Amino acid sequence: MDKMQYAIGIDLGGTKVAAGVVDGQGRILGRSHRPTEVDRGREVVLENTVRAVREALARSPRWVRGRIQAVGVGAPGTVEAGTGRVLLAPNLRWQDVALGQLLQERLQMRVYVDNDANCAALGELLAGAGRGSRHLLVITLGTGVGAGLVLDGQLYRGAGGFAGEVGHIPVLPDGPLCGCGRRGCLETLCSATAVAAMARQAVSDGRGAAIVAAARRIAQGQVDARAVMAAARWKDPVALAILREAGTYLGIGLAILVNLFNPERIVVGGSLARAGEALLGPAREELARRALPGLAQQVAVVAAELGNQAGVVGAAALALGWGRKEPGPGPEGAARAGAEPAEG
Ligand SMILES: [Zn+2]
Structure with a gap:
């Protein structure tokens, strides 16, 4: 769980998208937020998200930038966590959006997605009243x-x-x-x-x-x-x-x-x-x-204890493997593991 020490957490809300660079203890090293601009459509929401991430990175200590291993996102709606798809998010007016994949292409980092309530829970677990x-x-x-x-x-x-x-x-x-x-x-x-x-x-x-x-x-x-x-x-x-x-x-x-x-x-x-x-x-x-x-x-x-930072810290916790059985590999890794006995 502490192999990865730094992650980016994104709290994607209906009015505001917040991003933070977070360490393994749940401390925010740099942060930014922008209006989500749901009215302007999905592409603009993704652009605003990417901008918030880049600003958070720019505001973080220089030494941390090359060490970020993954990105976590908390989205307001129903999420298929294994694939990173947002199935239904009324506040974003989204239905079946491959958020994980779309952000992964733009950020060139592994992206994990879950709903905002789950991320808030992981935030309190990592660094708040649920420690x-x-x-x-x-x-x-x-x-x-x-x-x-x-x-x-x-x-x-x-x-x-x-x-x-x-x-x-x-x-x-x-x-x-x-x-x-x-x-x-x-x-x-x-x-x-x-x-x-x-x-x-x-x-x-x-x-x-x-x-x-x-x-x-x-x-x-x-x-x-x-x-x-x-x-x-x-x-x-x-x-x-x-x-x-x-x-x-x-x-x-x-x-x-x-x-x-x-x-x-x-x-x-x-x-x-x-x-x-x-x-x-x-x-x-x-x-x-x-x-x-x-x-x-x-x-x-x-x-x-975390107030409105729970979303960002918890999304980073998600990326760092908190709340998962196995940090890291995801469905492809599981499929590979399943194939091993046939090879051996
Ligand atoms: Zn009801």
């Missing part, structure tokens, strides 16, 4: 809710690359309508979007004065999750109650995951995780109430 864990779930609470599952030291992707879609675990029968068309999915109850909806409800009920004041100060008047978190820091009881409700639903979701996977650590990241203990405290309480007795005591629920 040293073998059984780790990294949950991201943002616009939606996603997760990366590291089971027995390896990323678990499932049959079609959809493993970790914890945002669509049903937790409340007849709950709010979800973007997936179902009701009561976890992300309708504990995402930044859900918290914003609860805040707007409180405002229209006449209970949201402190949240509105916070919104004016920090969010250009927009009543969103940031405003709720700010009001909660000022001990506004309405904001704290909203975060408690979201945290309680998070705890129900965590209880399902803990009963299923028996992880040693759950790292909670994403924009809503900045709420800290106002959210995580109620989540831990609910987890202890709901999980099989004994199991909740085996898991630590902690806040993510």
Whole structure:
């Protein structure tokens, strides 16, 4: 795993593409970011990605440039990790794009691709709150809710690359309508979007004065999750109650995951995780109430440490072989290995 010491990590998002040169301890030695410009089509997105990589390299120490062995990319969607194909990425408006191959041609380096939630999990595993864990779930609470599952030291992707879609675990029968068309999915109850909806409800009920004041100060008047978190820091009881409700639903979701996977650590990241203990405290309480007795005591629920760098660091970790059984050879190597007995 430490044969390769330096990799490039790319966090390809719908609005911004970030690249970094990262070492084997997860330290970023040089970085850059550019607008993704999804509207201008796939070629421009690839150009912006390559430019971000070249700038990150130019900003890195000279001695590291010849030592980079591979590139990792986290993409927002469903990825066929073995081939590096992006099967479906609504935020990029992409369907079946051979991202790994296209970048490999442009960068002349081996490129590994996985989805952004898996990369965030590898980032926390390499250099964040998941360091040293073998059984780790990294949950991201943002616009939606996603997760990366590291089971027995390896990323678990499932049959079609959809493993970790914890945002669509049903937790409340007849709950709010979800973007997936179902009701009561976890992300309708504990995402930044859900918290914003609860805040707007409180405002229209006449209970949201402190949240509105916070919104004016920090969010250009927009009543969103940031405003709720700010009001909660000022001990506004309405904001704290909203975060408690979201945290309680998070705890129900965590209880399902803990009963299923028996992880040693759950790292909670994403924009809503900045709420800290106002959210995580109620989540831990609910987890202890709901999980099989004994199991909740085996898991630590902690806040993510890498913030918005998790994507770049984790994509580099992917390139460095973290979360894989065998760093390096990939499908061709496996095919060669399979052919050996016939030759011998
Ligand atoms: Zn859903």
